[in-house]
Amino acid sequence: MLFLVHKRSFQLLVMAILIALFIYLLSAIDFIFDPLWAYIGAVAVPMIGAGILYYITRPVMYFLERYKVPRLAAILGVFLLLVLVGFIIANFIAPIAQQQFSRLIDNLPKMVDAVQNLIVYWQSNQNIIPSQITESVNVDNIMNNVEKYAQDATSMIIMFISQLVGFVFALVLIPFFLFFLLKDGEKLVPFIRQYLSDKVGNSFERLAKAVDHTLKSFIQGQLLVSFFVGVLLLVGYLIIQLDYALTLALFAMVTNIIPFIGPFLAVIPAILVALFQEPIMAVYVVIIMVVAQQIEGNFISPNVMGKALSIHPLTIITLILAAGSIAGFLGLLFVIPAYAVFKTIVSHFYHEWQNRKHQEA
Numbered sequence: 001m002l003f004l005v006h007k008r009s010f011q012l013l014v015m016a017i018l019i020a021l022f023i024y025l026l027s028a029i030d031f032i033f034d035p036l037w038a039y040i041g042a043v044a045v046p047m048i049g050a051g052i053l054y055y056i057t058r059p060v061m062y063f064l065e066r067y068k069v070p071r072l073a074a075i076l077g078v079f080l081l082l083v084l085v086g087f088i089i090a091n092f093i094a095p096i097a098q099q100q101f102s103r104l105i106d107n108l109p110k111m112v113d114a115v116q117n118l119i120v121y122w123q124s125n126q127n128i129i130p131s132q133i134t135e136s137v138n139v140d141n142i143m144n145n146v147e148k149y150a151q152d153a154t155s156m157i158i159m160f161i162s163q164l165v166g167f168v169f170a171l172v173l174i175p176f177f178l179f180f181l182l183k184d185g186e187k188l189v190p191f192i193r194q195y196l197s198d199k200v201g202n203s204f205e206r207l208a209k210a211v212d213h214t215l216k217s218f219i220q221g222q223l224l225v226s227f228f229v230g231v232l233l234l235v236g237y238l239i240i241q242l243d244y245a246l247t248l249a250l251f252a253m254v255t256n257i258i259p260f261i262g263p264f265l266a267v268i269p270a271i272l273v274a275l276f277q278e279p280i281m282a283v284y285v286v287i288i289m290v291v292a293q294q295i296e297g298n299f300i301s302p303n304v305m306g307k308a309l310s311i312h313p314l315t316i317i318t319l320i321l322a323a324g325s326i327a328g329f330l331g332l333l334f335v336i337p338a339y340a341v342f343k344t345i346v347s348h349f350y351h352e353w354q355n356r357k358h359q360e361a
Contacts, residue, residue, distance in 0.1 A: 050177030236288030
C-alpha cells in the first residue's frame with residue numbers, strides 16, 4: 001500500500017514537471033504561433049458573434065423543422081426574423097435611446113459643475129470633517145485622477161475609432177458564419193467521430209453534447225435573464241419618471257450579461273441621474289433594482305437557467321476580478337462561459353477515468 005502511495009506521488013510529480021517543461025517550451029517558441037494567433041484574432045469576432053446568434057436562433061430553426069419546414073427554408077425564416085428584430089430596434093427603440101443619450105451628454109457639463117461645486121463646498125468646510133478623513137482623502141489627488149482618467153478616456157476613444165473599421169468588417173461576416181453554423185453545425189461531431197474508435201468516439205460525443213448543453217444554458221439563459229431584468233427596470237424607471245429611462249434600462253440589460261457584478265454596474269448611472277434629478281429618487285432606483293433582482297433571482301433565473309452551470313458565487317467573483325484585470329471588458333463577458341466549458345471538460349474526463357477504474361476492478 002505504501003509503495004502504491006509513493007508510486008502515485010512520483011507519477012504526479014513527473015506529470016507536474018512535464019507540464020511545467022511543456023509550458024516553458026511553448027513560451028520559448030511562441031513566435032511560431034504568431035500567425036495562428038493572428039488568424040484566431042481575425043476570425044474571433046465573427047465566430048463569437050455567429051456562435052451567440054446560433055444558440056439564440058437554433059431553437060427557432062428546430063421549431064420550424066418540427067412543422068416539416070426544410071432546413072434551408074427554416075434558416076431563411078431565422079434570417080427574416082433577425083431582420084425584423086433589427087428593423088424594430090432601428091426604427092422604434094434606437095431613436096428614443098439616441099435622443100435620451102444625446103440629452104444625457106448635453107447635461108453632463110451641468111453634472112460636472114455640480115460635482116465641482118460639491119468639491120468646493122467640501123474644501124471650504126473641511127473644518128467640520130474629522131482630520132482622519134481629511135488626511136486619507138486628498139482633494140488635489142482626486143482632481144489629478146479626474147484629469148488623468150479624462151486623458152485616458154480620450155486615448156481610448158481614438159483607439160476605438162481606429163479599430164472600428166476592422167470591427168465593422170468582422171460584423172459583416174457574422175451572417176455568413178451563422179448560415180453555415182445553422183446549416184452544417186450538427187455535422188461536426190459525426191465528421192470528427194468517423195476518425196476515432198468506437199470507445200473514444202462515444203466519449204467524444206458525450207463530451208460534445210455536454211459542452212453544447214453548457215454553452216446553450218449560459219448563452220440562452222443569460223440573455224433571457226438580462227432581457228427580463230432590463231424590461232423590469234424600464235417599467236420601474238417609467239413609473240418613477242426617471243430621466244433617460246430607456247437608455248439606463250438598455251445599459252442595465254447589457255451589464256447584466258456579466259454575472260454577479262453586472263447588477264451593481266447597472267445601478268450606478270441610474271443612481272447618479274436620480275441624484276441630479278431629485279435626491280429622493282435615488283432611493284426609489286435602489287428599491288426598483290432590489291425588487292428586480294429578487295424577481296430575477298427567485299423566479300426568472302431558476303426557470304430559465306436552472307442549475308446547469310453550478311458555479312459557486314465566490315468562484316464567479318474571483319474569475320471576474322482576474323479576467324477584468326487581464327482582458328478588460330471582454331474578459332468580464334467571456335470568462336464565465338469559458339470556465340463553465342473548462343469545468344465541463346474536466347468533469348467529463350474525471351467521470352471517464354472513474355468509470356474505467358470501476359470496469360477494471
